[in-house]
Amino acid sequence: MIRNGVNKSNMVPKAAGSWPIIGHMYLLTGSQVPHKVLGSMADKFGPIFTIKLGLQQVIVVIVVNNSEMAKECLITKGKVFASRPKAMVIELMGYNYAHVRVSEVNKSITDMHTTWKTNKGSPGMVKIDMKQWFKDLVMNIIARMLFGDQFSHSQQNGDEFKKVIIQFNELLGVLVPSDVIPGLRWLDLGGYEKMMKKTAKKMDAATDTTIVAITWALTLLVNNPIVLEKAQKELKNHVGADRIVDESILKNLVYLQAIIKETMRLYPHAPLSLLRESIEDCTVGGYTVPKGTRLLVNIWKIQHDPHRWTNPFEFQPEKFMISNKVNGQHLRLIPFSSRRRMCPGKHFAIEVLLLIFANIIHVFEFKNPSGDKIDMTESHGLANLKPTPLELLVAPRLLPNLSVYDSTTGTSDCHPLVYMQPMLDAHVDVCSYKSLNIELV
Numbered sequence: 001m002i003r004n005g006v007n008k009s010n011m012v013p014k015a016a017g018s019w020p021i022i023g024h025m026y027l028l029t030g031s032q033v034p035h036k037v038l039g040s041m042a043d044k045f046g047p048i049f050t051i052k053l054g055l056q057q058v059i060v061v062i063v064v065n066n067s068e069m070a071k072e073c074l075i076t077k078g079k080v081f082a083s084r085p086k087a088m089v090i091e092l093m094g095y096n097y098a099h100v101r102v103s104e105v106n107k108s109i110t111d112m113h114t115t116w117k118t119n120k121g122s123p124g125m126v127k128i129d130m131k132q133w134f135k136d137l138v139m140n141i142i143a144r145m146l147f148g149d150q151f152s153h154s155q156q157n158g159d160e161f162k163k164v165i166i167q168f169n170e171l172l173g174v175l176v177p178s179d180v181i182p183g184l185r186w187l188d189l190g191g192y193e194k195m196m197k198k199t200a201k202k203m204d205a206a207t208d209t210t211i212v213a214i215t216w217a218l219t220l221l222v223n224n225p226i227v228l229e230k231a232q233k234e235l236k237n238h239v240g241a242d243r244i245v246d247e248s249i250l251k252n253l254v255y256l257q258a259i260i261k262e263t264m265r266l267y268p269h270a271p272l273s274l275l276r277e278s279i280e281d282c283t284v285g286g287y288t289v290p291k292g293t294r295l296l297v298n299i300w301k302i303q304h305d306p307h308r309w310t311n312p313f314e315f316q317p318e319k320f321m322i323s324n325k326v327n328g329q330h331l332r333l334i335p336f337s338s339r340r341r342m343c344p345g346k347h348f349a350i351e352v353l354l355l356i357f358a359n360i361i362h363v364f365e366f367k368n369p370s371g372d373k374i375d376m377t378e379s380h381g382l383a384n385l386k387p388t389p390l391e392l393l394v395a396p397r398l399l400p401n402l403s404v405y406d407s408t409t410g411t412s413d414c415h416p417l418v419y420m421q422p423m424l425d426a427h428v429d430v431c432s433y434k435s436l437n438i439e440l441v
Contacts, residue, residue, distance in 0.1 A: 012062055012287040015041055015049045023052030033378050035271035035300040038063050042301055048285050050293075062284065062293055065301040067308060069285055073295055077282055081295050085277040108137045109244070109359055113396060125393035127369055131386060134214045137356060210352050212269040213260065215386050217357055220263055220315050222366050222392060223373050227317060231256050232397075235362040241398055245358040247351075256358055258320035260350075266315060271300035271384050367393040 018024055027041075028034040041049065042065035050062055064070050073081050112133065116126045221228040234255045239245050250256075276295040283289060304312040309319065368374055369391065379387040 010286070010288045011050075012284070012289065013045055013049045015045050015051050015063075018052045021054075023054060025053055027051075033271070033380055033384075035298055038272070038296075038298050039065065039301040039304070042066075042298065048287065062289065063296050063298060064284075065298045066305055067302050070297050070302055072284055073276075073297065077284065080278050080280055080282045081276040083277045083279045085275050085294050108133070108140070108356075109363055112360075112364065112394060116394060116396060125365075125367065125395040127391055128394045129389045129391045130218055130366070130394075131211075131215050131390035134211045134356070138210045138214075138352065210356075212267070212383055212385055213263055213353050214357055215390055216267040216384075217260060217263040217353075218360070218366065218392075219374050219376065219386065219390055220266070221259070221361065222368055223376075224315055227259065227315070228361065228366075231259055231361055235358060239362060245355065245362050247355060250351075250354045250358060253354075253358060254321065255317060256354070258317035260353060260357065261320040262315060262317045265303045265309075265319075266313075267378070267384055268299045268303060269384055271298070271378075273297040273299060363396060363398055365395050365397045369393050 015024065017027065019026060027037050030037070038051075041051075042063070047066040048062060048064055048069050062073075064073055112128065115128065119126045221231065234253055235245065238249055238252050273296060278289055278291055278293045278295065280291050281289065303309070306312050310316075374390070375388060377387060379385045
């Protein structure tokens with residue numbers, strides 16, 4: 001029962017249903033999203049179990065589904081599970097997230113207002129695909145950080161840049177056959193290796209998760225108008241009806257922060273963690289875990305645990321009006337994972353997210369053209385993107401002349417919204433990036 005110093009009698013329980021050669025791969029490539037499949041398996045097999053992906057024993061994956069087990073793996077045994085297994089996508093496209101201050105939000109708000117003014121229909125509203133709008137805005141931020149210019153200045157170059165980032169997101173979520181059956185890599189089944197190499201050459205920075213969170217947050221608010229009204233009331237009280245939201249105000253927007261936290265709980269941008277790998281034998285939950293075992297944390301399942309959350313499937317920002325941060329210290333809320341190997345895009349995502357989100361719901365009204373609830377179907381892949389467009393009717397809710405507060409001078413200047421220039425341009429400095437110390441962080 002003991003071989004190579006590992007007690008085989010106390011191994012992590014194995015999930016039933018493994019097929020020859022491919023193991024449980026078929027369960028993760030079906031019509032249902034993988035994090036929900038693994039969540040259902042946790043209800044059957046317990047909070048920790050193993051699945052088999054491919055031929056080799058080292059491809060056995062521990063799937064962790066509750067906060068106690070996650071804490072033991074990510075914090076108590078964090079050093080043991082600090083390693084990443086080799087995967088083609090990480091080898092060819094593995095970059096870190098970059099941290100920047102926002103300089104494009106005001107410009108994008110202006111563009112939306114111009115679109116409304118030019119194309120508004122008889123009801124006084126114009127239909128805009130907000131999912132695409134979020135993509136363009138966040139890609140502009142990345143483009144300015146990398147290249148010092150917006151991708152949209154040249155339509156041809158802009159379209160190419162958008163394609164690269166979108167393809168980067170899609171490839172991150174691909175389960176490559178050769179990752180679990182290494183002997184197949186030379187065949188390049190599906191052409192993934194070729195696509196990854198091509199994408200990596202075009203893009204020298206990582207994709208971001210901001211688009212995911214903003215899209216889901218706005219979708220939730222349109223489906224829950226009472227929550228949207230409360231958020232807009234908070235903005236009016238702290239910002240007024242004649243100003244754009246400035247970074248310095250964000251820390252006071254407690255309810256807005258609660259909305260973002262609840263969105264990240266319900267729809268984490270990465271429902272399943274990136275794989276980790278144990279660098280030595282250890283124990284987890286009293287079970288023996290051999291060196292080389294891979295670890296997969298089901299973030300979605302942990303954040304929907306009925307033992308930890310009241311009404312876990314309901315959108316209720318009030319859950320976060322007292323405590324719970326998203327920085328991985330509270331293991332029931334870990335949208336960016338925790339401690340070692342935490343998502344390096346956390347600060348970028350949170351601060352850009354808050355600034356964009358606060359401004360769009362402060363300045364504009366949004367309605368679903370059909371009047372029905374928006375479909376909340378999730379997508380496959382590493383990034384939990386909304387698979388369908390978010391087309392909403394948009395109209396301004398504030399006066400056309402708004403003040404833009406310059407936090408560096410302490411002054412406010414009044415500009416017509418349709419001609420507003422990005423006031424933060426002069427303050428963009430990647431090297432001197434500083435956290436805003438927002439409570440959400």
